[in-house]
Each structure stands twice: as C-alpha cells, then as structure tokens.
Amino acid sequence: MNWSENAWKSIENIYNNIIEMSFIKELSDGTLDKEKFQFYIAQDSLYLEHFGRTLALIGSKAHQIEDALAYMRFAENAIVVENALHESYFKEFEISNKGILQPVCHHYIHFLRSTAAFEPVEVALAATLPCFWIYKEVGDYILNLEKTSENPYQSWIETYGGEDFAIAVKTAIEICNKAAENTTPEIRNRMNEAFITASKLEFQFWQAAYDLTIWE
Numbered sequence: 085m086n087w088s089e090n091a092w093k094s095i096e097n098i099y100n101n102i103i104e105m106s107f108i109k110e111l112s113d114g115t116l117d118k119e120k121f122q123f124y125i126a127q128d129s130l131y132l133e134h135f136g137r138t139l140a141l142i143g144s145k146a147h148q149i150e151d152a153l154a155y156m157r158f159a160e161n162a163i164v165v166e167n168a169l170h171e172s173y174f175k176e177f178e179i180s181n182k183g184i185l186q187p188v189c190h191h192y193i194h195f196l197r198s199t200a201a202f203e204p205v206e207v208a209l210a211a212t213l214p215c216f217w218i219y220k221e222v223g224d225y226i227l228n229l230e231k232t233s234e235n236p237y238q239s240w241i242e243t244y245g246g247e248d249f250a251i252a253v254k255t256a257i258e259i260c261n262k263a264a265e266n267t268t269p270e271i272r273n274r275m276n277e278a279f280i281t282a283s284k285l286e287f288q289f290w291q292a293a294y295d296l297t298i299w300e
C-alpha cells in the first residue's frame with residue numbers, strides 16, 4: 085500500500101462523516117439555506133487566497149523542479165480561477181463583501197501557513213492534500229447522486245466533481261507519494277498526522293458554515 089492509500093484509510097471515518105453532514109446533504113438536493121451558502125462562499129474566498137499563497141510557498145521549497153512547477157500552478161489556479169468563480173457567486177448570491185476570517189477558517193488557514201513555514205516540505209505537501217482530495221471525492225459523490233433539477237448550487241458541484249479537478253488531484257496525490265517514498269519513517273508519520281488534521285478541518289469548515297459560527 086502506498087502512502088496515500090494508507091493516509092486515505094486513516095481518514096475514511098472523517099470522510100464518511102463529511103458526506104453525512106447536513107451541509108453536504110442540503111447542498112446536494114438544493115435545499116441549503118442561502119445564508120449558510122453565503123457564509124461558506126465568503127469564508128472560502130478568504131480561504132482560497134491564503135491557500136494559494138501557501139501553495140506558492142510550498143512550491144518554492146519542493147525538492148524537484150517539476151513538483152515546484154505543479155504547486156506554483158496550483159497556487160495560480162487557487163487565486164485566479166477560483167477567485168473569479170467566487171466573484172460570480174458573490175453576484176449571484178448577493179454577497180457584498182467577504183468580511184473577516186471567522187474562527188474555523190482562521191484556524192485552518194493558519195494551520196496550513198505554519199505547517200508550510202515550519203515543517204519539512206513533505207509534511208506541508210501532505211497538509212494540503214485533503215483540500216484537493218476530499219473536495220474531489222465530495223464533488224464526485226454529489227454528482228453521482230440523483231440530480232435534483234434546478235439546484236442553485238449546481239455550478240459549485242460541477243467545479244469539484246468531474247474531470248478537470250480530478251487531474252490536479254491525481255498530480256497532488258502522486259507528488260505526496262513520491263515525497264513519502266523518499267523521506268524517513270518519522271517524517272512519513274508526520275505527513276500522515278498533517279493529512280488527518282487537515283481532513284478534520286475540512287469537516288469543521290463545512291460545519292462552521294452550517295452553524296454560522298463567528299467570533300464571540
């Protein structure tokens with residue numbers, strides 16, 4: 085079993101909890117409250133900016149030049165393409181501004197940033213993998229459910245389910261597997277831990293949107 089297969093096994097229960105979440109269920113059938121989606125998109129747009137910057141930092145540290153290039157492209161994609169996409173959601177869902185980072189998004193972003201800054205690059209690569217992989221699995225899962233006609237969230241679903249995003253995810257998985265193979269057992273364990281922590285934060289990110297969790 086390679087590193088990523090083993091890592092996915094260790095988050096299988098977290099993933100199963102994610103697809104059972106009310107947020108995901110209601111997003112799939114189009115019944116999610118607009119206010120919860122607005123909260124989610126505004127936080128996610130802040131998330132993507134920081135995520136993009138973090139991917140660029142990790143790219144700058146990658147051992148192999150092709151991995152550096154891949155991460156710099158992921159960074160560009162997170163900032164340019166997804167922000168543009170969010171601008172269209174901002175209009176469609178009448179969001180006037182992004183607001184501030186709320187607790188869970190703040191936590192997730194700063195976990196990624198500090199991992200990228202202070203941990204070995206292999207661990208940082210693993211910390212970013214759930215952002216790719218869980219979104220792909222959730223996107224595919226929702227796409228494969230019976231479609232409700234006229235789901236207002238259909239374009240979000242199509243961003244993460246389907247071929248284009250799958251190609252990026254495959255590359256990210258391969259980079260992590262290669263990094264894991266070429267490092268020590270101790271760092272491999274830390275990679276696994278970072279992968280699990282980020283997966284828990286993916287769960288929390290959706291839960292915070294469902295509960296509209298803000299600073300006290």
Ligand SMILES: Cc1ncc(CO)c(N)n1
Binds near residue numbers: 131132
């Ligand atoms: C919180 C979060 N994780 C992952 C993705 C997908 O890149 C996203 N848009 N938002």
